[in-house]
Amino acid sequence: MASAQFFAEAGHRAVGTTSLGVAAAIGAADEDRETLTATADLVAALRRALPEQPLTCDFEDGYGDSPESVFASVREAFAADPADPAGRLIIDGINIQDSRHALMSEPVVLAAKMAAVKEACPDLFVNARIDTFWLGQDSLGEVLERIDAYADAGADGIFVPGDLDLSTIETITARSRVPVNVLASPRYSRTTLAEAGVARISTGSLLYRAAMSEALRSLAVLADDSPAETENVLSYRAFTELG
Template sequence: MTDATDTTAAFHKLHVPGDPFILPCAWDVAGGQLFAEAGHRAVGTTSLGVAAAIGAADEDRETLTATANLAAALRKVLPEQPLTCDFEDGYGNVPESVVEAVREAFAGDSAGGLIVDGINIQDSRQGLMSEPAVLAAKAEAIKEAFPGLFVNARIDTFWVGEHNLGEVLERVDAYTDAGADGIFVPGDLDLKTIETITGRSRAPVNVLVSPRYSRSTLAEAGVGRISTGSLPYRAAMSEALRALRILDDDRPAETANVLSYGAFTELGRVSVRPHPGGR
């Protein structure tokens, strides 16, 4: 297995403002393997998909064990792939409990290494924003305990419906001052807003995939990472429901563009190496 520091260094280097990589977010091992086989250079997880898989609500601090188990399984089958996990709000109110949650979920070898290369940690829970100092303190404590870990600080101001760009910029400063390696601002942002954020941030900026803008357009806006978030999970469930509707309509099943049963049984037998170059 590749030393964790190799994948961690590779993950940091992927974040280039103006040349963003697409981060596909998995909810199970097979999805992560397929994303890697497709040539993506890193794999993430989606808290929504993980929560839905165990019948929990997203952002309700019920997914720590499931996230830890998924990360361990992904690391086993993707030993040379940079891996990052959605870590909700850190599963705790104070920095000490958040650091312990990271250690508990992702403990690696006896030397204190972690099995993941990054985490995504947000400043809201169940639609309510915390004060900027709360996530800043968590980020600072995580970086002190795990200096190499890529900490992506997620600013949820727009996500929860509070359209206050000034507040977002204040949080950008607070979180980068605290040592965050990346800034994530989810929401359906227009290009001018994105450009203002990337122009302000000293750390690479992450946005969600957009129904309005392509990768190249977001690159021109200065973005360094484009996350799929829960889109692949929601798309998969939507397609599953469509397949069932076809059967309900007394039509034959559509299988022409569906991965075969054998494709998935093969995934269970192999570890996937990242494709050179990738996406």
């Protein structure tokens, strides 16, 4: 919650949640479909704190197997008013993936889920995450086929996570009819990715993992009998002054 406010104050134009971070915070395993309530609570708190900020969240595989159950989960989690016939939501976008527990689903499965959500919530940005490369399956042809299938089903964006080289990214962006999202890369800058056709860069769980890594490093400094390192650390007052 505080991190989102700091990010917004720093000028970042959108805020997204990570399913890994939410799962870790409640002691659950990522992709176990146990984070729906925690995600809904987090998004509601973010919307109260940042009423004008575009918000998107990681929605795992939709928290269900059928298109109907996925749409029901979206409404349950994000309805501004459950009694509102217009079905307005408090969130601007969701990221929904085509794998669970390292197993890819058939393209038709995610396509049907997205189609159901888009039909009921046409203004919701649905980002279709293709996990082929993420799971170590080096099949660009399959990724391209899934891009077409998900765009045909109404996806507003395509997300292809993995350590992709530029030529692969360029092939993907040239094929996709909708904006392409990739993970922040240790190899390529934002400008380089943009020149390859990327429209959106996701930090995924990077910021959560970076924060945990720095916390562990700070403890290790103390354990080594060294003075605490506080330079470049946000002050206590910075948190108490959050609006």
